[in-house]
Amino acid sequence: xxxxxxxxxxxxxxxxxxxxxxxxxxxxxxxxxxxxxxxxxxxxxxxxxxxxxxxxxxxxxxxxxxxxxxxxxxxxxxxxxxxxxxxxxxxxxxxxxxxxxxxxxxxxxxxxxxxxxxxxxxxxxxxxxxxxxxxxxxxxxxxxxxxxxxxxxxxxxxxxxxxxxxxxxxxxxxxxxxxxxxxxxxxxxxxxxxxxxxxxxxxxxxxxxxxxxxxxxxxxxxxxxxxxxxxxxxxxxxxxxxxxxxxxxxxxxxxxxxxxxxxxxxxxxxxxxxxxxxxxxxxxxxxxxxxxxxxxxxxxxxxxxxxxxxxxxxxxxxxxxxxxxxxxxxxxxxxxxxxxxxxxxxxxxxxxxxxxxxxxxxxxxxxxxxxxxxxxxxxxxxxxxxxxxxxxxxxxxxxxxxxxxxxxxxxxx
Amino acid sequence: xxxxxxxxxxxxxxxxxxxxxxxxxxxxxxxxxxxxxxxxxxxxxxxxxxxxxxxxxxxxxxxxxxxxxxxxxxxxxxxxxxxxxxxxxxxxxxxxxxxxxxxxxxxxxxxxxxxxxxxxxxxxxxxxxxxxxxxxxxxxxxxxxxxxxxxxxxxxxxxxxxxxxxxxxxxxxxxxxxxxxxxxxxxxxxxxxxxxxxxxxxxxxxxxxxxxxxxxxxxxxxxxxxxxxxxxxxxxxxxxxxxxxxxxxxxxxxxxxxxxxxxxxxxxxxxxxxxxxxxxxxxxxxxxxxxxxxxxxxxxxxxxx
Numbered sequence: 001x002x003x004x005x006x007x008x009x010x011x012x013x014x015x016x017x018x019x020x021x022x023x024x025x026x027x028x029x030x031x032x033x034x035x036x037x038x039x040x041x042x043x044x045x046x047x048x049x050x051x052x053x054x055x056x057x058x059x060x061x062x063x064x065x066x067x068x069x070x071x072x073x074x075x076x077x078x079x080x081x082x083x084x085x086x087x088x089x090x091x092x093x094x095x096x097x098x099x100x101x102x103x104x105x106x107x108x109x110x111x112x113x114x115x116x117x118x119x120x121x122x123x124x125x126x127x128x129x130x131x132x133x134x135x136x137x138x139x140x141x142x143x144x145x146x147x148x149x150x151x152x153x154x155x156x157x158x159x160x161x162x163x164x165x166x167x168x169x170x171x172x173x174x175x176x177x178x179x180x181x182x183x184x185x186x187x188x189x190x191x192x193x194x195x196x197x198x199x200x201x202x203x204x205x206x207x208x209x210x211x212x213x214x215x216x217x218x219x220x221x222x223x224x225x226x227x228x229x230x231x232x233x234x235x236x237x238x239x240x241x242x243x244x245x246x247x248x249x250x251x252x253x254x255x256x257x258x259x260x261x262x263x264x265x266x267x268x269x270x271x272x273x274x275x276x277x278x279x280x281x282x283x284x285x286x287x288x289x290x291x292x293x294x295x296x297x298x299x300x301x302x303x304x305x306x307x308x309x310x311x312x313x314x315x316x317x318x319x320x321x322x323x324x325x326x327x328x329x330x331x332x333x334x335x336x337x338x339x340x341x342x343x344x345x346x347x348x349x350x351x352x353x354x355x356x357x358x359x360x361x362x363x364x365x366x367x368x369x370x371x372x373x374x375x376x377x378x379x380x381x382x383x384x385x386x387x388x389x390x391x392x393x394x395x396x397x398x399x400x401x402x403x404x405x406x407x408x409x410x411x412x413x
Numbered sequence: 414x415x416x417x418x419x420x421x422x423x424x425x426x427x428x429x430x431x432x433x434x435x436x437x438x439x440x441x442x443x444x445x446x447x448x449x450x451x452x453x454x455x456x457x458x459x460x461x462x463x464x465x466x467x468x469x470x471x472x473x474x475x476x477x478x479x480x481x482x483x484x485x486x487x488x489x490x491x492x493x494x495x496x497x498x499x500x501x502x503x504x505x506x507x508x509x510x511x512x513x514x515x516x517x518x519x520x521x522x523x524x525x526x527x528x529x530x531x532x533x534x535x536x537x538x539x540x541x542x543x544x545x546x547x548x549x550x551x552x553x554x555x556x557x558x559x560x561x562x563x564x565x566x567x568x569x570x571x572x573x574x575x576x577x578x579x580x581x582x583x584x585x586x587x588x589x590x591x592x593x594x595x596x597x598x599x600x601x602x603x604x605x606x607x608x609x610x611x612x613x614x615x616x617x618x619x620x621x622x623x624x625x626x627x628x629x630x631x632x633x634x635x636x637x638x639x640x641x642x643x644x645x646x647x648x649x650x651x652x653x654x655x656x657x658x659x660x661x662x663x664x665x666x667x668x669x670x671x672x673x674x675x676x677x678x679x680x681x682x683x684x685x686x687x688x689x690x691x692x693x694x695x696x697x698x699x700x701x702x703x704x705x706x707x708x709x710x711x712x713x714x715x716x717x718x
Contacts, residue, residue, distance in 0.1 A: 053635050058643070059650025061480050068482075085635035086481075086646035096634055099540065103547030109634040270651040275462030288651070296459040296469065297652035 040136055043328045048079035050329030054318075055093035056114035058086020059267075062291050066352045070345055075336050080329040085110075090119045097128050097321045108323035111330040115162060116316040117154040121396055123319060124156060130320040131161040133331060139338035142367075144359035148392060149315040155230065155395035162317035163334035166346070166354035169386045170212050170311040171286040177301030178279045185308050186220035189280075190247065194254040199279045201255045203269050204262035204411065205403040213282055214402055215394060216311060218244045224309065225391035232397035241402065245409035252413060262411075274298055280305070284314070286386065287353035290377040294350075302379055310389025315357055340367045349377035356383075448665065454658030474655030481647050483640065483660045490623055490640040491667060493557065497622035498615040501562045505569025505614055506607070512570075513577035524574075528567045535564070539631050546632060553636040560628050565618035572617060576610030612678035616671050623668060640664055 037043050052075070058064060064084065072082040087093055093113045100108045115123070123129050134140055143150060143164060150164050151157070172189065174182050178199075183192045193200035203210030219225040221243045229236050252259030256278050263269040266283060273281035274297050283289070292298040318334045320327060336342055340363065343356040360371050376382070454460065455474050457467030478484075508527060512520045530538075539560065546556040584606065588598045604611075626641040633639075644660045647653040 055635060057649070058481070058646025059648070059653065061477060061647075061650070061653065061656070064482070065480055083635075085638060086642060087630070088645045088649040092630055095540075096631065099543050099631070100547055100634075103544045105547050105550075109553065109636060267649070267651045274652070277462060292652050295473070295652060 037133070037136060037328070037331070040138060043136060043331050044078065046328035047326075047332040050079075050326040051081040051083060052111040052326050052329040052333050053083050053085050053109055054112040054114070054333065055085045055087055055090075055096075055110050057090060058084075058088070060285075060288060062288065062352045066346055070351065071333070071337060071342060074339075074342060075329075075333050078332050078336070080326075080332050082333055090115055094119055094123060094128070097123070097323070098126060100321075100323055101126070101128060106323045107325040108321055109325070110321050111324040111326045112333060113319045113321065114165065114316060115319040116314060117393075118396060118399075120153050120162060120317065120319060121156040123321075124161060128321055129161040130322045130324070130327060131159055133320065133327075134160040134163045134334070136331065137163060137335040137338060139335050139340075142340060142358045142363060143338075144362060147357075147359065149313060150357060153317065154314065154393045158317070162319040163338060164315050164357035165318050165334075165337055166287075167313065167315045167357050167383065167387075168284050168355065169286060169313045169383070169390060170216065170282070170284050171289075171380075171386060172280060172282050172305040172307065172311070173273070173286075173289060174280045174303055174305050175273070175276075175299050175301045176303040177299060178276075182303075182305055184306075186216055189305075189307075190217070190220075190251055193251060193280075196279070197254045198256055198258075201257075201259075201262060201269065201272070201278055202282065203265050205406045206400075207265045209266040209269070209282060209284060210262070211399055211403055212284060212312060214244070214248070214406055215398065217247060218402065219391065220309060221247050225312075228394060230392065231395050232401065237398075237401050237405075241405050244402075245405060248406070248410045249413045252410060259413075270298075286380045287355070289379045290349040290353050293379050304380055304386070306381070306385065306388065308389065310387075310391055312393055313387050313390040314393055340370065344370045344374065347371070347374055349375060349380065353377060353380060355386075448662070451658045451662050451665075454654050455662055457655055457658075460654070474659040477653065477656035478647075478659040478663075481643050481653075481656055481660070482638070483643055483656075483663065486638050486640045486643045487663060489637060490664075493561070493629075493637065493639060494619040494622040494667070496558050497561045497565055498618040500558070501565035501569045501618040501621075502611055502615040504562070505566050505571075505618075506573045506611065508566070508570045509573030509577050513574055513580070514582070524570075527570045530564050531567045535627050539628050543632050553632060553634045556632045557629055557637055560632055561622045561625060562618075564625075564628070565621040568617040568621065569614035572610055572614040573607070576607050580606060609675075609678050612675040616668075616675045619671060620668060623664075 037046075054067065056063070056067070064086070067082070067084045072084075075082050085093070090113060093110055094115075097108060097110050097113075100110070113119075120129075140163070149167060153162070176182070179192075183189045189200075202213045205211040205214055218240060219228055222228050222240050228240060255262075256272065263272060266281075269278070269281050270283070270292075272278045274292075276299065286304060289298065289302060289304070293300065293302045318330075318337060320330045320334070324330055337346075338357070340358065343358050346352050346354050347356050356371065360368055363371070380386070453467055456470055456472065458471035458473045459469035460467040511517050512524060512527075517523050542560060543556075546559075551559070584602050585598050588602045589595075593601065624641060625639075626645055629637055629639050629642060640660065640663075644657060644664065647660065648657045
């Protein structure tokens with residue numbers, strides 16, 4: 001799990017919410033209809049005195065500190081009290097919303113969720129999000145309306161059902177003290193792993209990070225990300241996946257512990273990297289790297305590995321449940337979180353290091369200079385370097401098919 | 414450990430004594446050993462494989478734990494534990510007394526029902542009951558307390574049943590015959606006799622609430638962020654080992670202190686002041702004479718051994 005994306009629900013795990021989903025349909029409509037606000041001043045007036053509960057993954061101390069010490073005081077100026085609810089998994093927050101909807105409660109306790117990907121899609125299928133409210137936010141003017149990362153979230157159209165918060169880029173990381181000549185493409189990474197047995201591994205899908213890695217290898221063995229159609233079809237899967245599984249099965253004996261076992265998640269892989277048992281790790285949240293090196297968790301030689309073929313990027317958002325009892329306050333929080341001032345503060349490597357979702361080129365000179373003046377992280381390159389040749393996420397239907405294929409072909413080789 | 418009684422026949426000596434001390438020592442090590450890595454991690458600013466000991470010492474873990482919001486959560490956890498213990502203990506005691514002294518039809522079935530919450534998978538039960546609580550507009554925090562009380566009652570009822578199993582109601586009858594009021598019997602006879610068991614039951618009820626995660630998350634709906642929530646959140650991240658260790662160690666302290674307090678309850682061997690009429694307020698003899706026994710069912714005749 002990383003700081004840069006709320007932990008995405010695996011489809012299989014999301015099944016736990018399905019019984020609830022089935023019942024949500026008969027829920028009472030929320031008190032605040034999306035059309036209730038057409039004036040930002042109305043929102044500001046209603047928000048005064050409201051308490052907003054922001055549910056977010058709680059394992060990132062920098063993220064927690066940012067919300068508690070920087071964002072909360074900023075929204076307090078609007079008379080909004082921001083409370084952070086730590087969860088181990090974003091699904092907990094969604095389950096809470098589904099239960100409230102099932103019980104017909106329109107005074108929900110979840111006002112904002114840090115969300116993206118599968119969780120967002122699950123919420124949309126259940127009509128759990130308030131939609132069409134982000135156009136009201138004055139800060140949205142500074143985003144690029146044509147930005148593909150903000151238009152669709154893992155293939156699910158955003159439709160104003162969540163407000164953008166950060167951008168993230170899937171990143172490979174290596175220890176420069178032990179890897180003299182780092183590879184430059186995904187194919188070379190796999191070759192490097194075979195040349196250095198036991199020094200590389202990846203989390204086992206369906207873990208979020210391991211699953212992303214498998215999709216990146218799929219793009220590599222297919223001859224580039226453009227060769228993999230974003231929309232899932234069985235035909236495309238049958239055509240492209242054999243080469244992927246052959247490659248990963250051939251790679252397995254060269255992995256950590258001979259590929260007999262895999263780290264369960266990104267944190268376990270990170271621990272192996274921190275302990276010097278492997279020389280590479282990977283994360284969808286490079287923002288955490290600066291702090292992990294600074295506090296000595298990761299070795300001093302930790303360096304981001306730029307790939308010529310580029311990696312996948314995404315954005316994460318703040319979703320507003322349809323039954324929130326403080327939707328005006330939640331909109332104010334989302335707006336402040338999206339302001340230039342907060343996006344700059346959040347992007348500082350010693351604060352949180354999260355990449356902005358704003359369109360920096362479109363900002364006026366004064367605001368742009370704030371971003372230009374951001375201190376450079378000693379570990380993480382700027383976003384434009386990280387996201388060079390970036391490609392979009394495949395649609396969500398690819399994920400379970402590839403994960404299941406990995407289990408039957410690679411794990412049980 | 415029980416102190417050997419004064420009787421010369423029961424004092425262990427020689428090999429038996431050595432054996433007992435050895436077993437005790439092994440048990441203490443067995444229970445303390447898992448805490449050792451926690452202690453080391455708490456004061457480790459860095460601890461990398463394959464070093465057997467931390468590679469850098471410091472108190473960064475305490476600062477990090479503070480950053481996660483551990484201490485307010487700690488206070489909330491204690492409040493929740495005390496609230497659950499305060500409700501579940503008397504309820505368990507009442508249930509146990511009624512079951513033991515035959516005031517309940519089908520006592521075996523009722524006992525099984527009382528133990529049922531232990532057998533249920535909590536996640537399923539909690540998700541189901543949560544919809545009900547939400548429909549009934551029960552405030553989240555109250556809902557957490559209610560559900561945890563239900564989960565704690567099997568433990569309290571079980572402990573109190575064993576206590577009442579060894580409880581001689583003849584003492585109560587005697588006090589009543591000597592003119593004590595019901596309240597006085599409760600305060601001077603009944604409660605002192607079951608005090609150690611009440612302490613044990615309350616301790617278990619406290620533990621149920623103290624360690625709960627799932628009920629607090631789902632039913633609390635974020636209104637009640639307790640220590641287990643903060644620890645779980647931190648443990649899901651990377652590089653938080655020291656903070657998690659500090660919080661986990663802190664989480665051991667209140668139960669440990671309560672355990673010591675529980676063991677000392679009743680140890681003090683209350684110099685039970687005689688519960689004769691001397692302790693009772695003077696009353697008109699007529700009232701005493703016309704009082705009916707406390708319970709409808711007369712106490713079973715105690716057969717002398």
